[in-house]
Amino acid sequence: MILLNTAATHDIDRTEAFKAFAQQRAEGQVLLAPVLLPPEERRLYIRRTIREDHQFRIHNRPEGAQAKFDKLAKSPFTFFRGTALLYYRDQAGTDGHLPTVLTIGDVHPENFGVMPNEDGVPFFGINDFDEAYFAPFSWDLKRGAVGFYIAAKENGFAQKKRSKVVKSFVSGYLNGLKEFARDDREKWRQYRIDNSPPMIKELLESALTSREKFLKKIVDLDKGLFTPSDEIVPRSKLVSEFQQAIDQYCETNDIDTKGRAGHFKVKDVALKKDSGAASLGLDRYYVLIDGPTGDVRDDIILELKQARRSALYGLTPQRVAQEDGKAERILQSQEIHLVGGDPYYGRTTFNDLEFIVRERSPYKDKIDVDDLSLKELKEYARICGQVLAQAHARSDEDTGVMDGRAEEQILGSINLNVFKDDIVRFAKVTADRIYEDYELFQKDHVLGAFNFVKQEK
Numbered sequence: 001m002i003l004l005n006t007a008a009t010h011d012i013d014r015t016e017a018f019k020a021f022a023q024q025r026a027e028g029q030v031l032l033a034p035v036l037l038p039p040e041e042r043r044l045y046i047r048r049t050i051r052e053d054h055q056f057r058i059h060n061r062p063e064g065a066q067a068k069f070d071k072l073a074k075s076p077f078t079f080f081r082g083t084a085l086l087y088y089r090d091q092a093g094t095d096g097h098l099p100t101v102l103t104i105g106d107v108h109p110e111n112f113g114v115m116p117n118e119d120g121v122p123f124f125g126i127n128d129f130d131e132a133y134f135a136p137f138s139w140d141l142k143r144g145a146v147g148f149y150i151a152a153k154e155n156g157f158a159q160k161k162r163s164k165v166v167k168s169f170v171s172g173y174l175n176g177l178k179e180f181a182r183d184d185r186e187k188w189r190q191y192r193i194d195n196s197p198p199m200i201k202e203l204l205e206s207a208l209t210s211r212e213k214f215l216k217k218i219v220d221l222d223k224g225l226f227t228p229s230d231e232i233v234p235r236s237k238l239v240s241e242f243q244q245a246i247d248q249y250c251e252t253n254d255i256d257t258k259g260r261a262g263h264f265k266v267k268d269v270a271l272k273k274d275s276g277a278a279s280l281g282l283d284r285y286y287v288l289i290d291g292p293t294g295d296v297r298d299d300i301i302l303e304l305k306q307a308r309r310s311a312l313y314g315l316t317p318q319r320v321a322q323e324d325g326k327a328e329r330i331l332q333s334q335e336i337h338l339v340g341g342d343p344y345y346g347r348t349t350f351n352d353l354e355f356i357v358r359e360r361s362p363y364k365d366k367i368d369v370d371d372l373s374l375k376e377l378k379e380y381a382r383i384c385g386q387v388l389a390q391a392h393a394r395s396d397e398d399t400g401v402m403d404g405r406a407e408e409q410i411l412g413s414i415n416l417n418v419f420k421d422d423i424v425r426f427a428k429v430t431a432d433r434i435y436e437d438y439e440l441f442q443k444d445h446v447l448g449a450f451n452f453v454k455q456e457k
Helices: 015-026 039-053 055-060 062-072 076-082 084-090 137-154 159-182 198-207 211-216 236-252 327-337 374-396 406-412 416-447
Strands: 100-103 112-116 122-126 133-136 232-234 266-272 284-289 300-306 346-350 353-359
Touching (some): 039 084, 039 416, 062 416, 076 084, 084 137, 084 416, 100 137, 100 374, 137 159, 137 374, 137 416, 159 416, 236 266, 236 300, 236 346, 327 346, 327 353, 374 406
Antiparallel strands (some): 100 133, 232 266, 266 284, 284 300, 300 353, 346 353
């Protein structure tokens, strides 16, 4: 923040001070914390930040960037999900006095879900690590709290009830840390069908489906090729190029080439369209891998998702020296934060771009928060808080970021009652600002400020 000289004398010549101020402003330097900007300047700041965040997508896939901006305009929650850089620039440099962990970076109700574990069976946990970064542990908790507050508001709950949902999330987190402080349960605990709370057990059971039924939705089982649709665009001519990418993936990640994926022969490739709010405009592919037998029903689908720089890059208190290795960073997060996760999780390159590789599992599913009652949303928030606590407790595993047990250091750094109250108030204040930002974004969106595809007359 630039402060002009405000000496008591009124005849001081401030020409040079304003000259420096004007130059810094012209260069785009930050002259005032974004949260302090008046409404008109905040609107211009939002427009500029969102466009800046999507420069690559606008040039790479303008239709994808356009689709994302249209999607952001549909609801405050979607806007919150898809504007992580805008959110984190408002938090830049905060909470430097609190312990640093490997954060998830984008905690919200829809980034928890079902996925396959190393044994190929479904379990529940955090399922998106694109924004993972070393930061104060509170950054994850605050973003998650804001997400649950907005979800509760979108469900029509009054302010007091929204606060109760947030309290459940924070209580689940703190109680989870206390539990892990008593033993080393964070090293092996999984939410599976046999040991999950009723809500999660029901989700896991509903996610079970046959591989054949799953494959039929996107693969022609007679031809052994992807079936064209609005979301699946076959790119069969790229098979040989993707074979090189998959070979590199197997070598780089020490993948077991004798397992369920057979010899990792690429049979077909498709472009995947209409992805999540944060990924629209980035490259994403489905790769059909020949299974261990000649039966198409044994084939597996690997998803290649373009890796990008974390929204937290350059914004965290400089407690840990770190570079954004994109795919490598995301892979490290998955390995640390999950117990026995997807054995096919890895990284590769294609067209000089970094990609995260994972199995496109038939078990992929998540809780639809729109359908939850207040009691159910509080329970879900509590469970997600516990899952986040486990991820943070595991951040002392091979990260080199702290000595000793993460859960003990986190609990020892805060007054629990004061901290919980702080998070609840933060969630309300921040959510209110996000709703205001959303309205400003909508106005610009209607005017065409985010149109990058040629409009038909």
